[in-house]
Amino acid sequence: MPHSTQLAANFFRVACYFEAALTLVALALGWLVDIDPFANLVLDEQALLHGLLLTLPLLMLFFAMQEIPLQALEKIRTLLLETLGPRLYRNHWTDLLILAAIAGFSEEVLFRGTLQPWMENTLGMTAGLWISNAVFALVHAVTPLYALLAMLMGLYLGISLDYGGERNLLTPIVIHGFYDFIAFLVILRNYRNSL
Template structure:
């Protein structure tokens, strides 16, 4: 049974505020470790285009995994449907776009704008990439398999930071936000179909 409009609205507000607070966490961490989280964020049409194009392989994988038979994948799909479906059920697609945009921006500013460069400066490029994305995976550890998938996606996002030869945080922000938006739409559609 769908949650009440009030609890869905509360979840949406809390999710937006929580995700936005990650930007503040990135700024605070950046201040502590002397990293400007926005240093490599620049509006660039090529970075935007790269972000949109680099989202396509992730979306193809996402849709393929929707149909995959392994039990662990079905468990993740059911978990997302049970937890997010009722909470997103009454929201318009524009609300989902807002949440996806905030999540994509804030998580990328924290993990790829602050944590990855700090660890790269401290431990080297490879260790920085892996450790920052291990933290990203832990932050998404709903199940062990989901954490592994988040690690792989994080590595992809971390590598996309330098796609095109010039570091630009806009590329992973676009990938993350666009991916989340499509995933939210699919979860919402599946939930509505299940009612």
Template sequence: MENHPAATDAFFKIACYFEGSLALLALALGWLADLDPFASLIFSETAFGIGILATLPLVVLFFAMQQLDYPPLKKIRDLLLETLGARLAYRHWTDLLILAFIAGFAEEALFRGFLQPWLENGWGADVGLFGSNLLFALVHAVTPLYAVLAMLMGLYMGSMLDYGGERNLLVPMVIHTVYDFVAFVVILRDYRNRSH
């Protein structure tokens, strides 16, 4: 893909539409299964704060993995630079925040808002947590290690859905959004540094 403003603009729009369509998919599946994927989405300052704080360990791990010279991690970094870095090269940080928000909102609506509770209703909490995150890992399987990391991150976000004993979809949505935003900023920074 060519790295010029028109190409990055097209990618940005497609990425936003694709990610946003996952929320529509969650609503459609929820309608079919008679399950509201947003039933546990409660806006509160406490849940927002918990989401921000719960992102910190993931961000620390992300930066630690950036420093490791482990070949499978290097492969992931290179892949992200070549794909996302090139395609987001001309985007402003606010665009990265918008994309991270849409991804965090829509993916969590599908995987933690619909799929996890749907599986829980039929097979129990453990199957709900592990089953939804197995699918989460599979759709993020750009490399085997990336799939494993996505599975672990999904398990973490799925567990945080019930943090404090009260289910709130806002917590994993905030975690996902903040983590993706930090990752996008780092990928774009590294891509720009490598290109100059």
């Protein structure tokens, strides 16, 4: 198997396992702090639709940031292209969909299903939202600007948890997964164009 094909296959497998393991972390943390990570996960058509619609503003910002000639944004684009491009290069779009779905599900179960409710119960709604998403930003801190953008996206996802008046974890799961899928496709396209 050629090196780039092996790299892509290994990355896909390891990334899926890593992201899926976050669900186990959410379950363990939930057990420790007496929070059911799935308590607010309801399979509901309205929450699914809300998730798809609420992804659109994020995608518009994402595509706008692809065009803004700001050095800090260029650094992020280059970093993503150089780190993810070769690893996604040999994957089919269905692989990217699977990875995005696992990441959206697992990260949201951990951050919005476990950490945010725990922080809200302990510190109040506002502080819980901010602190849980500060942690979300820290684990995504590949550059200072990327951490800030992750914090803002995390706040958006945290607020979307209650969109429509009923708390439903499905909404941020759909937003996160759909956003990641489109971002993966764009990174893959940009990498292929750079070859």
